[in-house]
Amino acid sequence: MAGPVTTSTHAATSPGTGPVAYRSALTLLASLFFMWGFITVINGTLLPHLRSVFQLSYFQAALIESVWFIAYFFASIPSAKLIERIGYQKSMVTGLLIMAAGALGMTLAASLPSYGVTLFMLFVIASGITLLQVAANPYVAVIGAPETASSRLNLVQAMNSAGTMLAPLFGAYLILGRSKGGTAKAGTVLTQAERLADAHSVILPYVLVAVVLCVLAIVIARFPLPAMGTATARMARTERAKYSLWKHRNLVFGMGAIFIYLIAEIGVGNLFVSFVSRPEIGNMTTEAAGRYLTLLWGGMMVGRFVGSAIMQRVAAENVLAVFSIGALVVVLITIFTTGPVAMWALILVGLFHSIMFPTIFTLGIRGLGPLTEEGSGLLIMAIAGGALVAVQGWLADAYGLQWSFLLTAACELYVLFYALWGCKDPNNRA
Incomplete structure (x- = not known):
């Protein structure tokens, strides 16, 4: 997996690598961890909602979660290759835009409504998160002192957990709370018109998520992230062959x-x-x-x-x-x-x-x-x-x-x- 010969893989063109630059970068990157934790749990809120809208079997509902993890398997190595080509910062921006595209695609799936399109768009969102994971996790680990790498990553991962805590409240209010299936008693059979209305209740929350992701992508694209230095620099194909x-x-x-x-x-x-x-x-x-x-x-x-x-x-x-x-x-x-x-x-x-x-x-x-x-x-x-x-x-x-x-x-x-x-x-x- 060798790329063109380079002397360093930079996260940004800015030379700032002092403690202040690191703290500013970690603060910004914490928002990435928050967002992918938030979106992951929001999708969990969809399970009972989609079972009601599409009248899914338990197997079909299980496919929703399986698709999410399958994306990690298929998108991880392509993500690593993309990072080799364009660097960490551009890859983070790309991951956010892929997630935003998937979120907007969820509004299309809700408008149709279509179970197949829903699965595909969830795969797209998960692929964007995979790219963020492959880019942001090692970036946080490598910048700063090596002996405190785990400390830094645990700190920003705490924001990921904050996202998982708040997402159920958001999903319960804007998805389940605005749908007939989410507020009806167990065993209630919805009419075709009610299921269609419930499907449309997904549109607003995912539009809001897409807007936030696009804004975050613009901020990260313009932010002078500290360079990672030469410790993780890529090398020529002949040199790379010596390592396994x-x-x-x-x-x-x-x-x-x-x-x-x-x-x-x-x-x-x-x-x-x-x-x-x-x-x-x-x-x-x-x-x-x-x-x-x-x-x-x-x-x-x-x-x-x-x-x-x-x-x-x-x-x-x-x-x-x-x-x-x-x-x-x-x-x-x-x-x-x-x-x-x-x-x-x-x-x-x-x-x-x-x-x-x-x-x-x-x-x-x-x-x-x-x-x-x-x-x-x-x-x-x-x-x-x-x-x-x-x-x-x-x-x-x-x-x-x-x-x-x-x-x-x-x-x-x-x-x-x-x-x-x-x-x-x-x-x-x-």
């Missing part, structure tokens, strides 16, 4: 860690409401259980702020090990207890999951140098592991919902293995 991604243990096992971690994170989020509402656990309605879900995502935001501060003084792999042990303990409590203890244990999983993705990512690209873009693309591709959350659904059907969290416990064990051994690559001298 697969010789870096931290990257190879890091891909597995992200893939497996996503199974745990998405599984907990998807099954939370069903678990908490059970008579032997929370004994509450699904609506009430949904309010507790906000605490799960809120815990992820708090954990990232706390983790960012801790990593200023403690090695990232040590913090990851402690958090993975904490996650394992609360998952086991969830499995082997009942009542409020099991419910609050599952809520605490969000706190311990908080630092995992950004920390695994920074450890995975540590020491890659000119292979950073390609390594980032592979790590983002591993997010496709979220599509395998269906495995936990199968376990829940076959052995019971509570026992299905044994899969989550196994995922925590792999993250612990990565923190203790997998991320320590003797080939790296970073």
